[in-house]
Amino acid sequence: MTEITSKSNEHFRRWSDLSSARGIKKHNEFILMGEKLIEEFLANPNFKVKAEIIHEDLRSLTPTSSVAQFGRIPVFKLPKAMFNELDVVGTHYNLLVLEPKALPALPNDHKVQGLELVCPLGDPGNLGALARSALAFGVSKLILTEESVSPYHPKAIKASAGAMLKLPMFKIGKFAEYVSSHEGLWALDMKGENVAKFNWPKNLQLVIGEEGPGFSGIKGLQRLSVPTHGVESLNATVAASIALFSYANSVKN
Structure with a gap:
């Protein structure tokens, strides 16, 4: 586990950008937030997990979840005030940094289905x-x-x-x-x-x-x-x- 205490840390600055569409596109990462969404995701992970972010009152979830089979997930612990800056929708729960999937272009010869x-x-x-x-x-x-x-x-x-x-x-x-x-x-x-x-x-x-x-x-x-x-x-x-x-x-x- 890596502790981050400074807002000038490169990881924190990058994650701070992920509250905007421009930042998501720039860094090719997004943050999954919300207890129910994260529990559902960890039960059936379908995106690459780049990192898990917690604060001092939270316990890491990834080491004992199904994503552990794909390799060790870096876990970062932040002071609660810094954590809350990233938790922009106010979930007060662990955050997962995921890699978005590139959206395929709709084929030129596409036929409408449904x-x-x-x-x-x-x-x-x-x-x-x-x-x-x-x-x-x-x-x-x-x-x-x-x-x-x-x-x-x-x-x-x-x-x-x-x-x-x-x-x-x-x-x-x-x-x-x-x-x-x-x-x-x-x-x-x-x-x-x-x-x-x-x-x-x-x-x-x-x-x-x-x-x-x-x-x-x-x-x-x-x-x-x-x-x-x-x-x-x-x-x-x-x-x-x-x-x-x-x-x-x-x-x-």
Whole structure:
């Protein structure tokens, strides 16, 4: 076990960067946080573990877990105040530094299979919440555009309740370029066909965007909506969850 007491330590400075998508990309690491998520991961590890971080009141988990079979995991002990700076979502539990998996590019000759979500989402909380619903309702894959936040952002993983680490994910270029070169894309928007009355095909790509301007000005998208009463619109991920439920129920029947 290695003790770190200085904020100028190279490991601590690197880990401090991992609260941002830019830092995750730069260092090719992300931090898994949360007791339940870590327990689930250690029972079935599917990412390379680079390090475990604890403080004086925590006991190391990795030496007695299934990841020990792959070799010794470096364990670092920090003062509680420094540990809390890294524990950005406030779990007060051991932290695991993992190596993210490179997202494969969606093949040019890709054929849509099942319900696929195209996600130009820059907010990690929205992306994570969407991933949670996507896993619950049988979405076949998430397709992340160039504008999307890193799926390994700590807030995205927390909001997804771990779903972000289980879903098949692919990457594409800029959203507008993808729309201009692909036909048959549907977008969840304020104006469009009612999702409850829509004749859902089994294979479809559905675009989920942020609140605000939505997809105004973007041509080539067919539109679906979740009608509301008393409010102008729903949170994007709430509306998406309703649409995903509608799809799952339609296809099942």
